[in-house]
Amino acid sequence: MHQHNIAATTVENYKKLHDAGIGTYILFQETYHKKSYEALHPTGPKHNYAYHTEAMDRAMEGGIDDVGLGVLFGLELYRYELAGLLMHAEHLEAVHGVGPHTISVPRIQPADDIDPEDFDNGIDDDTFAKLIAIIRIAVPYTGMIISTRESAEVRKKALRLGISQISGGSRTSVGGYVEEEKVEENSAQFDVSDRRTLDEVVRWLMELGYIPSFCTACYREGRTGDRFMALCKSGQIQNCCHPNALMTLEEYLVDYASPETRAIGEKVIAEQLNNIPKEKVRQIAEKYIEEIKNNGKRDFRF
Ligand code: SF4
Numbered sequence: 001m002h003q004h005n006i007a008a009t010t011v012e013n014y015k016k017l018h019d020a021g022i023g024t025y026i027l028f029q030e031t032y033h034k035k036s037y038e039a040l041h042p043t044g045p046k047h048n049y050a051y052h053t054e055a056m057d058r059a060m061e062g063g064i065d066d067v068g069l070g071v072l073f074g075l076e077l078y079r080y081e082l083a084g085l086l087m088h089a090e091h092l093e094a095v096h097g098v099g100p101h102t103i104s105v106p107r108i109q110p111a112d113d114i115d116p117e118d119f120d121n122g123i124d125d126d127t128f129a130k131l132i133a134i135i136r137i138a139v140p141y142t143g144m145i146i147s148t149r150e151s152a153e154v155r156k157k158a159l160r161l162g163i164s165q166i167s168g169g170s171r172t173s174v175g176g177y178v179e180e181e182k183v184e185e186n187s188a189q190f191d192v193s194d195r196r197t198l199d200e201v202v203r204w205l206m207e208l209g210y211i212p213s214f215c216t217a218c219y220r221e222g223r224t225g226d227r228f229m230a231l232c233k234s235g236q237i238q239n240c241c242h243p244n245a246l247m248t249l250e251e252y253l254v255d256y257a258s259p260e261t262r263a264i265g266e267k268v269i270a271e272q273l274n275n276i277p278k279e280k281v282r283q284i285a286e287k288y289i290e291e292i293k294n295n296g297k298r299d300f301r302f
Pocket of ligand 1: 217218219237240241244
C-alpha cells in the first residue's frame with residue numbers, strides 16, 4: 001500500500017514527494033477546533049493552525065491528488081470535529097475537484113499521552129459507530145480506514161458500517177487493503193488492541209463474508225485523482241476491484257497464508273469468480289488465478 005504520513009510541509013516539498021511517487025498522502029487533523037489545536041501545540045513547528053489545516057491544499061497544488069483525511073475524535077466535541085471533517089472533504093472537492101481518497105477514524109484511547117483534564121471529550125463505541133456511518137453516507141466515494149487500536153469487536157461492527165480498509169498483524173509484510181500496521185512516529189505509546197496476525201485477520205474477514213483485497217492496481221495504473229474519482233462515483237470501479245481482489249487474495253494465499261486460511265480462501269475465490277458479471281472478465285480472471293496458483297506468476301491487474 002502506498003500511503004504515507006508526513007508532517008505538513010511546503011508546496012515545493014509536496015512536489016518532491018509527488019515526483020518521488022508518494023501515492024496517497026495522509027495527514028490527520030488532531031482537531032479542527034482552532035483554540036483547542038493551539039492549546040495542544042502552544043509552541044513548536046505544529047503551532048500554526050492555518051498552516052496545518054491548509055496542508056492538503058498545498059499537497060494538491062504540489063500535484064499529489066490522493067490525500068487522506070482524519071480527525072482525532074475525543075479532543076474536542078465530536079459534532080464539531082465531524083462538521084469540520086466533512087467541510088474539509090467538501091472544500092477539497094470544490095477547490096481541487098478531488099475529494100479525500102481516504103478518511104481515517106482515530107479516537108483518543110485511555111493510553112494516549114494526553115491529559116484527560118484538558119481534553120475530556122472521548123466518545124463511546126456507539127457514538128463512534130454512528131460517526132462511521134455518517135461519514136460513509138456523507139462521503140460515499142472515500143475509502144475508510146480503522147486501525148488496530150480498536151478491538152476486534154469494534155472493528156467488526158465498523159466494517160458493516162462502511163470501513164473499507166483495516167490493518168492487521170505485524171508479522172507479514174504485504175501491501176494492500178489489509179495491511180501491516182505501520183510504525184508511526186509515536187507508535188511506542190500506542191496501545192494496540194487488536195493483536196491478531198495478518199493471517200488471522202484475513203481468515204476472520206472471509207468468515208464474516210468479506211473478500212480481503214490486497215489490490216493497489218489504481219495507483220499502479222495511474223488511476224488517481226479525478227480519474228479515479230469519476231470511476232469510483234459512477235460505481236464502474238467495481239468491475240476492477242472485484243476481480244483484482246480475487247487475484248491479489250490468491251497471491252496472498254499462495255505466498256503467505258496458513259493452510260487453514262488458504263483452504264477457506266480458495267473456496268471464497270471459487271465462489272466469487274461466479275459473481276463476476278461479465279463473461280469475458282470472468283474468463284480472464286480465472287486464467288490469471290490459475291497462473292498465480294500453478295505457474296508462480298504475479299501482479300495481474302484490471
Ligand atoms: S481497483 Fe479497486 S481495490 Fe484496486 S486499487 Fe483500484 S479502487 Fe482499490
